[in-house]
Amino acid sequence: MFGLFKKFKDGLAKTVAAITEKTHGLFGGRAIDASSLETLEEALYTADFGVATTEEILVEIKDAYKKDKELRGQQAAAIGSAVLRRVLAGSERELTPAASGPTVIVMIGVNGSGKTTTSAKLGWLLKQDGKSVMLAACDTFRAAAVEQLKAWATRLDLPIVASHTGADSAAVAFDAWQAAKARGCDYLIVDTAGRLHTKSNLMEELAKIRRVLAKNDSTAPHHSWLVVDGSLGTNSIEQARVFHKSFGLTGLVVTKLDGTSRGGAIVGIWRELKLPIYFLGLGEQPEDLQPFNVENYAKAVFGAEA
Numbered sequence: 001m002f003g004l005f006k007k008f009k010d011g012l013a014k015t016v017a018a019i020t021e022k023t024h025g026l027f028g029g030r031a032i033d034a035s036s037l038e039t040l041e042e043a044l045y046t047a048d049f050g051v052a053t054t055e056e057i058l059v060e061i062k063d064a065y066k067k068d069k070e071l072r073g074q075q076a077a078a079i080g081s082a083v084l085r086r087v088l089a090g091s092e093r094e095l096t097p098a099a100s101g102p103t104v105i106v107m108i109g110v111n112g113s114g115k116t117t118t119s120a121k122l123g124w125l126l127k128q129d130g131k132s133v134m135l136a137a138c139d140t141f142r143a144a145a146v147e148q149l150k151a152w153a154t155r156l157d158l159p160i161v162a163s164h165t166g167a168d169s170a171a172v173a174f175d176a177w178q179a180a181k182a183r184g185c186d187y188l189i190v191d192t193a194g195r196l197h198t199k200s201n202l203m204e205e206l207a208k209i210r211r212v213l214a215k216n217d218s219t220a221p222h223h224s225w226l227v228v229d230g231s232l233g234t235n236s237i238e239q240a241r242v243f244h245k246s247f248g249l250t251g252l253v254v255t256k257l258d259g260t261s262r263g264g265a266i267v268g269i270w271r272e273l274k275l276p277i278y279f280l281g282l283g284e285q286p287e288d289l290q291p292f293n294v295e296n297y298a299k300a301v302f303g304a305e306a
Contacts, residue, residue, distance in 0.1 A: 011282025015263030
């Protein structure tokens with residue numbers, strides 16, 4: 001458990017550092033005062049926690065401060081963590097397999113969100129858990145995407161079904177399902193082309209992939225996840241809303257949190273959309289894709305030790 005917490009702490013280090021810098025190390029143990037509450041408010045906005053969550057945290061810390069003028073930073077951090085746990089209640093979700101056949105997970109998102117690498121890392125994670133996995137390279141739109149996923153598949157020793165650039169992505173998805181079924185794979189992970197949520201032709205391509213998968217298995221896809229670049233913060237909420245309306249998302253994966261100080265955006269995304277968060281991308285290595293854990297996240301953001 002400690003090892004998992006360290007992953008969260010290391011992956012959210014930039015967010016923690018930004019809060020620490022703005023509050024001049026408030027959570028290190030020094031006493032709270034009026035000015036430190038002001039800097040904390042600014043720090044939480046900078047970390048992209050949003051208005052509602054920032055206000056909830058501040059109200060509870062101020063209430064505690066009124067009752068105890070000796071309130072220290074570590075106690076304030078514990079209050080902040082408790083608020084996050086309460087706000088994020090229900091956001092954590094475990095991956096559940098389909099009743100039969102390969103469990104199909106379709107990865108969706110805009111260009112640059114990290115879908116391709118996340119697809120490969122997820123395959124590796126499932127493989128470490130003793131599951132058999134097939135990758136489907138359905139991003140036939142971007143020239144380097146198929147080669148990128150092939151390279152990851154080779155590196156992680158994962159089977160893959162792919163075609164050439166410009167091929168019919170739905171046909172690749174169909175062939176991949178057939179191959180996964182024939183091999184008795186537990187999971188099929190479908191990497192789709194990055195698309196702007198405003199491009200109707202690419203959104204229709206997603207709908208076609210869904211229809212083709214359903215021809216093989218009427219219950220597929222079992223999971224439709226939007227991969228969100230964590231550095232975009234709450235700016236990704238509208239993007240997620242449109243994808244959800246068009247494709248019927250079942251969850252989120254938030255990537256690149258190790259490279260941003262806006263780690264609080266997870267909270268705003270959950271508050272707005274109520275889409276469960278399955279995984280966080282906390283680094284570049286395969287093992288840095290971690291199942292989302294509210295407890296670890298809430299403690300790590302406020303600089304807890306364990």
